[in-house]
Amino acid sequence: MTQVLVCSNSEQRRREWRLALEAHACWRAVETASLNEALAVARQLPLHCAVLDQAVLDAARLPEFGCAVVVCGPDGGETAWKAALDAGAQDYYVNGGDARGLVSAVEKAAYRHEQHCALGDAAPHLIWTWRTDGTVDCVNRRWREFTGMSLEQAQQGQHWKLLRRADRHAAQTAYAAALESGQPFEMQCRIRPKEGRGWRWLQVQCVPVTDGAGRIARWLGTATDVDSLKRSELAMRASAGRFRRLFDENPLGIALEDENGCFLSVNAALCRMLGYQVEELLGRSFRGLTRHESPGIRALVRRDGTLVWTRIHEEEGNGQGQRFTLVEDITAHKAGEEERRLLVTVLENTPDFVGLARMDGSVFYVNRAGCRLVGLAGPEEAVRLSIEEYGYPDDLRLYREEIMPAVKRGEVWQGEIRFRHQATGEPIPMEMRAFAIFDERGRRIGFANVSRDIRERKAIESALQASERQHRMLIQTLPQMVWMTRSDGACDYLSPQWLEYTGVPEAAQWGNGWAQTLHPEDRERTVQSWTESVATGARYDIEYRLRRHDGVYRWFKARAVRLTDEHGRVARWIGVCTDIHDQKSVENALRRSNAELEQFAYVASHDLQEPLRNATIYAQLLERRCGASLDAEAREYLDNVVRSSQRMRQLVDDLLTYSRLSADCGSSVADPRAAVEVAIENLQELVRETGAAIQCGPMPAVQANQSQLAAVFQNLLSNSLKYARPGTPPVVRVEAAATEGVCTFSVRDNGQGFEPRYAEKIFGIFKRLHGASVPGTGIGLAIVKNIVERHGGTAWAEGEPGAGATIYFTLPVA
Template sequence: MQAPRGPAPRAAQRSGASLLCNCNRSRFCRWRQRGPSPGSKAKRGIIISSAFCRNLSGLALGNKRMNAADAAWPVATPSADPRGIDSLLFEASPDCVKLLDLDGRLLQMNRNGMCAMEIDDFGPLCGQEWTSLWPEEGRAALTAAVAEARQGRSRRLTAFCPTQKGTPRWWDVTVAPVPAGDGEPQSILSVSRDITELHRARDEQRETVARLGFILASSQLGAWELDLATGAARTSFLHDRCFGYDEPVRNWNYDAFIAAVHPDDRAWVVAAFAQARDTEQDWSFECRVVWPDGSIHWIAVHGSFFRPDGGAAKRILGTVVEITARKQTEAELRETTLAAVQAAEAAETERGRLNALLEATPVGIVYADMHGQLTVSNAAMREIWGDYPQSDSVERYVDWKGWWPDGTPGAGQRLTANDWPLARALQGEEVQGEIVEIEPFGRPDERVTILLRASPVRDAAGEVIGGVVVQQDVTDRMRIERELRDSERRFRTITEAMPQMVWASQSDGYSDYFNRQWYEFTGAAEGESYGDGWMRLLHPDDVERTRQRWEQSRTTGQMYEIEYRLRHRSGDYRWVLARGVPVKINDGDVVRWMGTCTDIHEHRRLLDALGEREEALRLADRRKDEFLAMLAHELRNPLAPISTAAQLLRLAADDPQRVRASAEVIGRQITHLTNLVDDLLDVSRVTRGLVQLDMETLDLSGVVAAAVEQSRPLITARGHALSIRSGPGAPCVQGDRTRLVQVIVNLLNNAAKYTPPGGHITVEVEASDGMARVSVTDNGIGIDKALLPNVFDLFSQGTRTPDRSQGGLGIGLALVRSLVGLHGGRISAESQGANAGSRFTIELPLSNAKPDSGRPIAGQVASVTTPLRVLVVDDNVDAAMLLADVLRMAGHESHAAHNAADAIESAERLGQIDAFILDIGLPDMTGYELATRLRDHPAGERAMYVALTGYGQPHDRVLSRAAGFDHHLVKPADAQKVLGILADVVRRGPARQPG
């Protein structure tokens, strides 16, 4: 049912009644037709956010208002406080919804919430502190959330809280203010969603990842991953050890692997890989590789194709293990077998001597004829299998009990008659070496692990006339290997569960293990800290004394203990306490070192802060005063030329040249004011973590070129010479183009402003060691050494002249550092002091992907091919008329109105409108209400709605989206952006037919 058009009842307008969901429009229509009860006083309502509606009923927000006094819906409990809450939505929510007073006491809870919390009676809880329902260790965060809600801010957090009956539960909690008609909070709304299963699934996922890492490490399997598009590979340290490297290898790829393969094996390895890639089938093979020292080793390689979402293969994931020792064992077995077969063929008449040879061989040997009948075996064979039957055919091999071991495709399954290596050898197959678990004859329930190798026996014509299998009992060896793996698993399980960083080193000081907490703290990549790589994470001033202390402990065997600064994943250095103890054998020799690192930064910081607090307060107060003075100066500067230009416009209105010049002055100064406000807002958003990056693959040279283009007018005006240098190739990074251009423009503008006229500025772009670097160097006034450590702090500036000719608020470099950090990079500053110039260097992680193509370019506006009918509504008469004139000059039919009533009258008079550009703060109703009214009117039901307002905070954009606006622009809006939005209307087709 469509809601009737026309203005809402004035009682509802005065009450500030709450917005309803679009899906409740029929109920709203009935309310509008009925109107408030005669003589009743409408209760004050609230505007409910889209997040509230989604949590309560999962429905999208509409823009209808409803008076809570006319709802007459049931509440959750007799003690419920219905202030400003739509009780039907409150009860319909599947989540646990609570209404609190401003002191955080429980007023109301929905029935689903009582079920979720296993509460039988809400009465005893009414008026109780909400936080008292939660475990004590989690109350501080909840108390802080209630305090923020009293200030009009929402907060979301995850917390653990068992139900009233003790059932453990994890909750996703949102705490939000419920505003009154005047916008001030009148109560608090809490929505808790049960995420226990999600929390458990995440724990299981982390456990699975840890278990996989342990399996790979404990089995000495090297892991590798190959990108099929680029040929680039990622490898583990154990992978690199299989190729003879004692240090992790960077930039490993397919070509490096092929180059390491033995020349005699290279051709067939290349062919095998090509065939696997063409068929996208899992593959494995064994080949020889040549180590850097010239020695030859055997490896076994396995690869599996990774297909995301079941599509085409993108990567190959695989393992590699060195099998040189096994190959040597197989070679010995092969030589023994060959010798035995040759002896049997050459001395058939000397059966006794052959039997003696077989009996003396320490491995089990069996020979079968071409039909599979066992004709020859030795004592070692009987020792392994017991009193076994003399099978007369391959079909009788089913009597032999064997199972595939763990780690094989058929793990746990019993071997069929044709699975036995001897049966496969009779088919002409060479079985290089397989592990099988068997049950010997006459010894039920006993398991023995054997290693088998089988080969066919051929006559002079190459025909198979028999087969021989060699078997070796490896039960003890496998047991020892399992015990070692179990021991390693227990060790890793314990260390991964510890809250501290745990490390281990060999007796010679080579560090070969770090637990998960180490990588989470430092942000280092797996294997990067091995050897003495961990010292690269230390503060430069602490490296030498740490090295000396470590060498002293390692040499003397004394306990190792030291405090040093370790680089945190955030890029900051934090103080840690490192302790290490030697692991000794009976005679006192150190065989290993085990240690921990404990974060003591806060303890050290508190101690240091006691002595520095007073000075810090004085410095902060001084910076505040300097910043306010700079802000006043920077904001007043543009007002003088704007005021003068306005007077000239009044005095010389008939002089087009003066009018144009005055307009340009006003435009430039407005741009300057806008940039100042944008910088302040950017710093606020970055420091609160509200910046959203539009990430794409970028050619860094193109980003630098765009920044130079923006800064060139200032550089040219100052008479500077600009040089741009680029290294080989075109480095690519993942980033937000607009933000990275903003970063480099800021550095270029600083270089231009703080370099005397006629100076020289150099921009360098290069890439190495997995990082892309952009350096901006000038020969300007430099940076004082006392200021250099704080150059990136907020409001930090050097000594300024009384006229403040360089301008700025001291926030640019702080914003640059924050934006670079959001991209996973870092920035540094260098200067030899006053008048010695400065150098700023940005480092960003390199990307192997190619730059994105076909993305829309900001500012591009299609030419107007179809004029649109546009209505601009703004109570600022000048702003509305000027924007309407700009749209009219661009070829559109534009009209202006200055309040909601005029806008509705214009819509009825003009007919179908293609686009509405509405101010939010109108005198007679808000732009949100006006949009709702116009959307229900025939003239505006197909139109595009654009909010043009001075409110630009995130919650303002949420409100505009909830009210049905297609775009949200912050004043002063760029006319080109407005024209670009209208161009989208032209492309999709206007609401009315031309003519």
């Protein structure tokens, strides 16, 4: 049954209204005496309409009824009717009128209310109202369907939970501010709909509703679903921002051109690329900046006149003849293309195996040398194999457990591994270097394998090992003692012969321990000499005494040379010690014998010269006293005695000189030119007598005894002057030429010369070719040869009869 509420503080009026409504409309009327009581009933019962006495009317609370309202009053004028409508009533009834008029007023009010509610429910928007205390008192069907809440839940404030946390505080703040200020507000917020599929944007508008007195009676709120629009707006805003950032921050140069190709806008990358400011480029065009052009490629002129190679891509703009042009700087790319071409050329021509594989082991590149090495026809066959199929089966464990884990850790693996020849199956020893390769983003995309065929090296190593074994066997069979040291001179190897001789453990002689086996008198100079050789790299050559295991010292000659690496730096020293004790004994005996011989020669020459001197004196006395009484024959005999005595005396002097040459010559740095000058000074009387011309060219310093070198030149010059051709002044030319550490001297004259078959004979002692016609003893050239050979040189002669002679000899350059 339809229920109608009647409220009046007049019991009679309540009764009249109730009877009229029940009699004419069969409605059930509920009586209340006050507005509060009426509102309490309205909250409990579904009411068709509420009939309120104007005496109890409170316009501010009228919306709380939630149904149609008819106001009853004594005044039937337009003013009273308008005031009732402004208060929120749907109709006005004049008290005391026809009962049917009240029923009609209720029916009109109910109809208007139902129409209003239907209109709100039919609206696509969310609509609600709330009282001035903030309590929601009405929501439309769209609100309930969207939120999934009832009016009662909304009145309990649960609708705030529907707002996203980030928007909730702003909405509650705006709501509270509107209630306090009475000003409408509008905002956008996100609400989770009943389906719970994410958040949706709503456009919320709230306006106050006033009564006839201008007081806020309630608030009306509407919310429009603008999620698609909002998201499109956000997307467009983000897109515009991204486009602007893309335009401004893009590493590619970008230009917006008009229909004539003139720049309307340019980004910073294009300005940097061309070296211009933005203002300088606006209005210009690519046509005016292009130096060279090919399909898609242009060489643009920078502001400084240099060229920048670019790749051009054009896109249509807004359909008004405008277009976007993307400009990519490929200057480095063009250089990189050349570098890549050179790199590929290098890879394809390197003798090493170069392979590239993905991390799963599939091969995607092997160079030509690599294909040939493992017996493949070409790259097509190479990429059909996995990386494991390249390896020798016995080495797969090394590949899986060491190489690949190291590559995955980003390390470089280097070592030896064997490859498998795909045709013969034979193992190929390789020295491999494997490392990861990355793309431009730093992602590991595979690994590289650079390997070198070391079969030849392995063969060399095997040969070296065999050679080393042979050398060790040879060292063990040598009579000499062999030793080796590090580059700093510390001993680290002693041959078995050394250890056997000294009887001292090897470890005790390492480093400088070997010096303890030297004779105390030789130790200091030996260690000092060795230290100097190590410091300067000079050859080590010394003699010292070394203690044998039985305490006996024997003389040894030690020599050592340095072994250098490929950079010329000393890597090791190797030395040998030769037992020269017996040789030393013989040399000492020979030295004593030579001393005795020299003493004998001196005594013999003294004893021989004394009777010769007496014979000469007495012959001269005889000539002085008896010369006048002697006939010519007797005088000739006497002259022969004197000449023979003098020649015999000269012969004894030359023999003494020759015998003394066996003594140590004591060579040092000698000046040949000074020696020639001394010889000329000693022969100056003979030079004057013969009218000789002696010429001397440049000569380097040599290793010789200065006085003995002067004796050599004096004997040679003397021969050239004595053997001059009759009637021809002698001309002698002394010259020298140094080659590979040896100086060759020549003494050339224009004298009588000799037969070539006598070239060796003339160097013999007492060997003369011209008899007594030329003064001399025949020892001069023998002395020259002896001196030269004792200095490590040689002497020889060349000549032709009547064409002069040339004597040659060599000496080491100082």
